[in-house]
Amino acid sequence: KENDRKRIPCPLDPKHTVYEDQLQKHLKKCNSREKPKPVYFVQDINAGLKDVAEIPEKKVPISSLSKEELENLIIKLKKASNGLELHLKEQILTHQALQEALNDPKNGESAFKHLKQQASILGNMEKLHLLGPGRCFVEFGAGRGKLSYWVDVALQDVENVQFLLVERATTRFKVDGKHKRRDSVFERLQVDIQHLCLKKVPILEKKKLPVVGIGKHLCGAATDLALRCLVESYTACCDGDNEEPAPKRSRTDKAEVASNSSADNESNKDCKPVAGIVIALCCHHKCDWTHYVGREFFKSVGLGPAEFHYFQRMSSWATCGMRETTTKGSTSEESEEQTNDTEEHEQTFSKTESGSDTLQGILTVEERKEIGCLCKQLIDHGRIEYLRQRGYKAALQYYTESAVSLENVLLTAVPSPSLIQKPT
Numbered sequence: 001k002e003n004d005r006k007r008i009p010c011p012l013d014p015k016h017t018v019y020e021d022q023l024q025k026h027l028k029k030c031n032s033r034e035k036p037k038p039v040y041f042v043q044d045i046n047a048g049l050k051d052v053a054e055i056p057e058k059k060v061p062i063s064s065l066s067k068e069e070l071e072n073l074i075i076k077l078k079k080a081s082n083g084l085e086l087h088l089k090e091q092i093l094t095h096q097a098l099q100e101a102l103n104d105p106k107n108g109e110s111a112f113k114h115l116k117q118q119a120s121i122l123g124n125m126e127k128l129h130l131l132g133p134g135r136c137f138v139e140f141g142a143g144r145g146k147l148s149y150w151v152d153v154a155l156q157d158v159e160n161v162q163f164l165l166v167e168r169a170t171t172r173f174k175v176d177g178k179h180k181r182r183d184s185v186f187e188r189l190q191v192d193i194q195h196l197c198l199k200k201v202p203i204l205e206k207k208k209l210p211v212v213g214i215g216k217h218l219c220g221a222a223t224d225l226a227l228r229c230l231v232e233s234y235t236a237c238c239d240g241d242n243e244e245p246a247p248k249r250s251r252t253d254k255a256e257v258a259s260n261s262s263a264d265n266e267s268n269k270d271c272k273p274v275a276g277i278v279i280a281l282c283c284h285h286k287c288d289w290t291h292y293v294g295r296e297f298f299k300s301v302g303l304g305p306a307e308f309h310y311f312q313r314m315s316s317w318a319t320c321g322m323r324e325t326t327t328k329g330s331t332s333e334e335s336e337e338q339t340n341d342t343e344e345h346e347q348t349f350s351k352t353e354s355g356s357d358t359l360q361g362i363l364t365v366e367e368r369k370e371i372g373c374l375c376k377q378l379i380d381h382g383r384i385e386y387l388r389q390r391g392y393k394a395a396l397q398y399y400t401e402s403a404v405s406l407e408n409v410l411l412t413a414v415p416s417p418s419l420i421q422k423p424t
Contacts, residue, residue: 040189042197046228049290059309067362073310074371080301081374084381088409091397093123097154113404118150120399121216121278121410128414130276131155136162136209140193140226140279141218143167145186151214152184161185162203168192193225194291198234210275217407218279220286224293226279227383231390235273276414277392280399282407284315284376294382296389312379317372319406380409387413 007017013032027033062070094102098119101107107115125131131154139148142165155161162185170190187203189196198204198211213230215223289295289305298308363371380396387394392413399410 038189038191039202040197040200041191041195042200042233043195045195045197045233046225047194047291048224048228048293049295059306062310062313065310070362073307073314076303076307077311077314077371077374077378080298080303081378084377086374086377088396088398091124091127091399091410092120092401093127093399094119095122095126095150095154097122097150114146116404117216117280117400118147121147121214121280122150122154124397124399124410124412125151125212125214125276125278126154128276128278128412130212130278130414131158133158134160134209135212135275136164136204136207137212137214138164138166138198138230140166140213140215140229141222142188145188147214147216148186152186155184160209162207162209163187164189164198164201164204166191166193166196193222193229196229198229211273212275213277213279215279217282217405220283221288221291223279223281223383223411224287224291227277227293227386228291230274230277231387231392235390274415277387277394277412279411280407281380281409281411284379285312287312287315287379292379292382293386294379297382297385308379311375315372315375315379317368318376319372320368376409380411383411388416391416 006020008020008023010016010018010026010030010032011023012027012030018026018030065073094116098115102112102115102119122131131151133155137148137151139145142148145165148163148165152161152163165186165188167188168191185203187201189201204211211230211234213226215226218226287308289308292298292308298304303311377396384394384396393416394411394413397410397412398408400408402408
């Protein structure tokens with residue numbers, strides 16, 4: 001009888017069940033089965049640290065540190081931050097492509113905030129001359145693909161444009177089918193950025209268009225993986241075999257190689273592999289020393305994996321106030337919008353991370369916020385140094401008001417022409 005048949009959890013994904021007598025048949029077609037790896041999958045190509053000795057052991061939570069230990073960490077933080085450019089300029093721009101949507105009264109507050117951020121990202125891309133023909137736009141952490149959608153709208157009269165949308169998760173409510181231009185090429189790459197080898201993506205192999213890496217709220221370590229994907233693994237394939245992997249070089253060597261590769265690029269216009277990078281940063285508390293691209297910078301200011309661990313946890317102090325405001329007043333529709341766009345990630349802190357109870361006797365709310373901001377700026381500065389040493393003119397700027405998003409810093413980078421003239 002049908003009722004006597006036993007259902008068991010699927011061994012590949014216990015969230016669903018299957019008839020026991022049909023298990024073998026189910027395993028062959030289950031959506032959770034391991035699928036063949038795509039050609040562009042290269043295990044850990046962008047992962048970073050290979051030296052196991054440097055990987056930090058598990059550290060105690062901040063709430064368990066003594067007052068002296070916490071004070072010492074803060075002293076180290078302020079010493080390392082001394083002399084850095086901490087006052088970022090405001091680069092809050094907009095773009096004509098989004099004007100109609102921004103003026104549409106049907107858009108709620110949450111949608112309006114997303115649109116303002118997207119408009120400013122496009123405005124900053126335009127300022128850097130990155131919105132043009134003959135480009136491949138790679139959106140990292142693409143989610144529904146909204147940022148690529150607006151870039152496509154902005155380029156409606158431009159030819160020879162490709163889009164690669166990188167997202168490791170399967171995504172609902174994608175906007176990929178809504179593009180106005182039928183001739184623009186859109187392709188989704190369902191892969192973790194850690195394992196993405198761009199040079200093996202067939203359409204990039206075929207056309208070899210200059211790449212523009214973009215992302216809106218690229219979470220924590222994903223930013224570092226994306227930077228390494230663009231600047232190391234993809235750029236190396238276009239520079240030929242003359243270049244050794246970058247991290248082991250001295251500063252002088254790096255300047256020489258950057259000069260040489262820039263000069264090569266001048267003589268071979270087809271080989272400017274990365275035309276630019278524009279990434280809205282977020283979730284520094286989810287960064288990881290193993291993947292972090294700024295390790296050399298941290299070491300140069302006397303810091304290591306232990307300090308990095310605490311600074312990335314403390315970075316959540318800069319935005320932890322948002323947790324209360326976003327969870328109280330948001331409607332279910334707005335919450336869905338945020339979930340779909342993986343936007344306000346900073347809602348997910350625990351009380352120990354934000355330190356709201358445990359640190360009240362030591363630090364005021366304002367002091368915690370200031371220290372959190374310093375931690376974020378230090379981590380971001382390591383990324384800027386990484387890009388500069390690899391021949392990019394890199395900068396950080398506020399691209400939207402903090403009322404729109406507390407995660408309001410945009411990282412931009414373009415190849416630096418000045419390196420060609422620099423003496424080595």
